[in-house]
Amino acid sequence: MAAKLYFKQRVMTPGPTSVPEAVLLEMAQPIIHHRTKQFQAIFKELSERLQRVFRTTGPVLSLAGSGTTSFEACQICLARPGSKVIAVAGGKFGERWQDIYDAYAKTLDLTVIKLNVPWGQAVTAEQIRQAIEQNPGVSAVALCHSETSTATACDVESIAAVTKETDALLLVDGITSVGAMPVEMDAWGIDCLVTGSQKALMLPPGLGFVGLGPRAIQRLTDVKPQGVYNLDLRRWLKSWQKNDVPFTPPVSLIRGQRVALEMIEAEGLENVCARAARLAAATRTAFTAMGLKLCSSSPSDSVTGAFYPETTPAIDDKKFRAGTRDNFGIHLAGGQSGRGAEWEGKTFRVSHMGYVDAGDTLAAIAAIEAELRRLGHKVEPGTGIAAAAKALA
Amino acid sequence: MAAKLYFKQRVMTPGPTSVPEAVLLEMAQPIIHHRTKQFQAIFKELSERLQRVFRTTGPVLSLAGSGTTSFEACQICLARPGSKVIAVAGGKFGERWQDIYDAYAKTLDLTVIKLNVPWGQAVTAEQIRQAIEQNPGVSAVALCHSETSTATACDVESIAAVTKETDALLLVDGITSVGAMPVEMDAWGIDCLVTGSQKALMLPPGLGFVGLGPRAIQRLTDVKPQGVYNLDLRRWLKSWQKNDVPFTPPVSLIRGQRVALEMIEAEGLENVCARAARLAAATRTAFTAMGLKLCSSSPSDSVTGAFYPETTPAIDDKKFRAGTRDNFGIHLAGGQSGRGAEWEGKTFRVSHMGYVDAGDTLAAIAAIEAELRRLGHKVEPGTGIAAAAKALA
Numbered sequence: 001m002a003a004k005l006y007f008k009q010r011v012m013t014p015g016p017t018s019v020p021e022a023v024l025l026e027m028a029q030p031i032i033h034h035r036t037k038q039f040q041a042i043f044k045e046l047s048e049r050l051q052r053v054f055r056t057t058g059p060v061l062s063l064a065g066s067g068t069t070s071f072e073a074c075q076i077c078l079a080r081p082g083s084k085v086i087a088v089a090g091g092k093f094g095e096r097w098q099d100i101y102d103a104y105a106k107t108l109d110l111t112v113i114k115l116n117v118p119w120g121q122a123v124t125a126e127q128i129r130q131a132i133e134q135n136p137g138v139s140a141v142a143l144c145h146s147e148t149s150t151a152t153a154c155d156v157e158s159i160a161a162v163t164k165e166t167d168a169l170l171l172v173d174g175i176t177s178v179g180a181m182p183v184e185m186d187a188w189g190i191d192c193l194v195t196g197s198q199k200a201l202m203l204p205p206g207l208g209f210v211g212l213g214p215r216a217i218q219r220l221t222d223v224k225p226q227g228v229y230n231l232d233l234r235r236w237l238k239s240w241q242k243n244d245v246p247f248t249p250p251v252s253l254i255r256g257q258r259v260a261l262e263m264i265e266a267e268g269l270e271n272v273c274a275r276a277a278r279l280a281a282a283t284r285t286a287f288t289a290m291g292l293k294l295c296s297s298s299p300s301d302s303v304t305g306a307f308y309p310e311t312t313p314a315i316d317d318k319k320f321r322a323g324t325r326d327n328f329g330i331h332l333a334g335g336q337s338g339r340g341a342e343w344e345g346k347t348f349r350v351s352h353m354g355y356v357d358a359g360d361t362l363a364a365i366a367a368i369e370a371e372l373r374r375l376g377h378k379v380e381p382g383t384g385i386a387a388a389a390k391a392l393a
Numbered sequence: 394m395a396a397k398l399y400f401k402q403r404v405m406t407p408g409p410t411s412v413p414e415a416v417l418l419e420m421a422q423p424i425i426h427h428r429t430k431q432f433q434a435i436f437k438e439l440s441e442r443l444q445r446v447f448r449t450t451g452p453v454l455s456l457a458g459s460g461t462t463s464f465e466a467c468q469i470c471l472a473r474p475g476s477k478v479i480a481v482a483g484g485k486f487g488e489r490w491q492d493i494y495d496a497y498a499k500t501l502d503l504t505v506i507k508l509n510v511p512w513g514q515a516v517t518a519e520q521i522r523q524a525i526e527q528n529p530g531v532s533a534v535a536l537c538h539s540e541t542s543t544a545t546a547c548d549v550e551s552i553a554a555v556t557k558e559t560d561a562l563l564l565v566d567g568i569t570s571v572g573a574m575p576v577e578m579d580a581w582g583i584d585c586l587v588t589g590s591q592k593a594l595m596l597p598p599g600l601g602f603v604g605l606g607p608r609a610i611q612r613l614t615d616v617k618p619q620g621v622y623n624l625d626l627r628r629w630l631k632s633w634q635k636n637d638v639p640f641t642p643p644v645s646l647i648r649g650q651r652v653a654l655e656m657i658e659a660e661g662l663e664n665v666c667a668r669a670a671r672l673a674a675a676t677r678t679a680f681t682a683m684g685l686k687l688c689s690s691s692p693s694d695s696v697t698g699a700f701y702p703e704t705t706p707a708i709d710d711k712k713f714r715a716g717t718r719d720n721f722g723i724h725l726a727g728g729q730s731g732r733g734a735e736w737e738g739k740t741f742r743v744s745h746m747g748y749v750d751a752g753d754t755l756a757a758i759a760a761i762e763a764e765l766r767r768l769g770h771k772v773e774p775g776t777g778i779a780a781a782a783k784a785l786a
Contacts, residue, residue: 024422030412249459251409
């Protein structure tokens with residue numbers, strides 16, 4: 001009997017993603033106090049690097065908490081009380097932003113307009129334009145650039161071209177797009193752009209980042225805060241202008257994030273995005289060659305999702321992902337369910353964000369193919385990986 | 394000319410505090426996904442250890458964010474809309490809890506009763522009893538067990554004996570008390586107890602912990618949430634009951650916190666608290682021997698604050714603390730200002746929480762004495778440290 005092959009553990013889930021060793025070690029440095037010159041220098045460099053990654057000359061705030069925390073802060077603070085807001089959903093995260101507006105509908109006197117698209121499809125600029133025209137008085141539009149649950153990306157550039165001609169601010173959940181796909185905050189006219197630390201920015205979870213454009217900053221001065229304290233962006237913006245944060249920040253994560261962004265800028269943001277795009281294209285090619293149907297008709301370059309192939313008996317999601325993990329060290333994400341679809345157990349997802357290369361991606365495709373075959377999918381060995389290698393060549 | 398003595402860096406600020414090397418290295422482990430058995434086992438152990446440190450059999454939730462985030466969540470979710478709430482302040486943090494109630498006064502229809510005590514004094518159970526009697530319909534009382542800005546502790550046991558006979562829930566900010574001073578959540582009848590990771594629990598900032606007693610859990614089912622999403626404790630409680638969290642958690646911090654609590658339990662919670670108490674007592678003795686006036690008439694055992702002695706010219710706070718840091722590696726906190734007092738520049742503070750021992754404390758006292766002398770305070774060399782050593786003996 002042949003000895004079992006050793007495999008490294010590869011976290012290929014669309015967040016948390018792998019953290020580079022240099023970042024892990026930076027976070028393991030002895031603690032420093034946040035009201036010191038040493039921390040201020042780190043924080044200033046972080047803020048400047050964030051601006052370059054967000055492609056903005058405006059403020060990018062660093063909030064403690066998850067990506068949801070940060071996006072909620074933007075939803076609360078940038079909606080004009082008594083107005084209408086549009087929340088787009090074509091997946092689990094878009095539905096979450098709808099839920100958040102609903103949670104505040106009474107206290108902020110909001111009319112929440114839910115623009116739903118089928119899961120796996122992208123909202124179009126035309127749909128946004130119509131929704132704004134049909135609902136006079138919209139003060140904000142919230143949507144996902146890359147909807148992680150369905151691995152779908154929309155055309156934010158075209159959408160921003162619509163919103164910037166109206167009074168509606170565009171709030172973009174860039175949690176799985178910033179640092180992995182081109183996002184031009186200033187050039188496209190995005191009013192508010194949010195991401196989290198644990199995706200393309202190569203850090204453990206615990207920080208959220210909020211970029212604010214001029215119209216968003218103006219809105220913050222126009223509306224009066226009610227029912228918000230910690231998440232009051234005015235407070236964070238005021239502190240940021242003094243190179244500070246209003247509450248004790250996650251010092252070790254901030255140290256690590258500075259180093260992770262240094263790595264991104266050393267490689268070059270364009271190169272980082274091009275890498276994700278190539279890995280995503282190769283993965284899609286491989287999946288298609290293996291007879292899998294992609295989740296999305298408008299696929300994101302940060303994550304790829306596919307439906308399990310039809311087999312008898314049906315492939316068990318839990319067994320499949322336990323197999324890629326236990327036999328090949330490949331950690332994948334399963335599907336997610338929401339109001340628009342029940343994809344839990346029916347799809348799986350693999351990430352192309354952050355600290356991941358072609359070697360990792362080929363290893364993942366090989367593991368996926370092997371486990372699908374083991375569970376009954378008919379495909380010639382090597383089909384997926386050969387197609388991927390060809391696409392990468 | 395003698396060579397300059399080398400000093401290690403000792404972070405003696407009342408948060409962030411020093412993080413043990415074993416905890417730093419645990420956080421530097423490769424990232425794992427949060428929806429895995431490995432993480433679930435870590436999280437379960439953390440939750441159980443938290444219950445033992447909180448001295449409760451009820452849930453202790455782990456929220457991403459600062460201590461402020463967690464306390465705000467409790468303030469919002471546990472106030473009965475349309476009721477009165479009492480917020481006690483005798484320092485900067487108590488004032489913050491007043492500000493948070495004010496921020497929600499309109500949306501939650503709250504009447505905020507501000508019970509102010511002079512900075513450096515502790516609120517009494519009798520004052521709480523009177524405030525509740527004089528204001529029928531109080532649904533919650535929020536206060537600091539250890540007010541970090543003034544290094545003052547109040548008698549939570551006696552206060553809880555009052556509140557538990559009324560309809561008012563007792564919300565205790567234990568951010569600088571849990572893990573450093575005796576706090577018996579269940580035995581005393583505290584309804585809601587909050588702490589942060591970066592104080593006595595020996596972790597970097599980024600996690601807040603919320604213990605909920607039976608009355609608080611009941612309140613969560615009685616009141617209807619409005620204007621809250623991420624900080625909705627119902628969501629966190631529901632997830633906790635399934636050994637889960639509602640949003641991507643700070644995985645690395647949670648790993649580190651498990652190890653830090655393992656260290657606390659290995660030493661023994663009682664021993665850890667006794668250590669803080671002895672270090673605090675020795676520090677107070679030393680300060681008094683050096684002719685310093687303590688900030689508090691009811692001093693906390695987690696942090697000691699003192700006024701600068703009167704000298705001509707007056708001691709410059711910034712120069713003093715830069716001196717202890719640059720000449721002796723001792724990092725101290727300055728004073729804080731608020732509505733009740735202007736102590737910034739007039740006081741300094743040293744922590745006794747977490748990863749700190751008698752050696753660190755003696756080093757701090759020696760540095761404080763040396764720098765005070767350098768800046769003009771008349772005191773015989775060795776006075777402070779001799780008094781401290783005697784107190785510790």
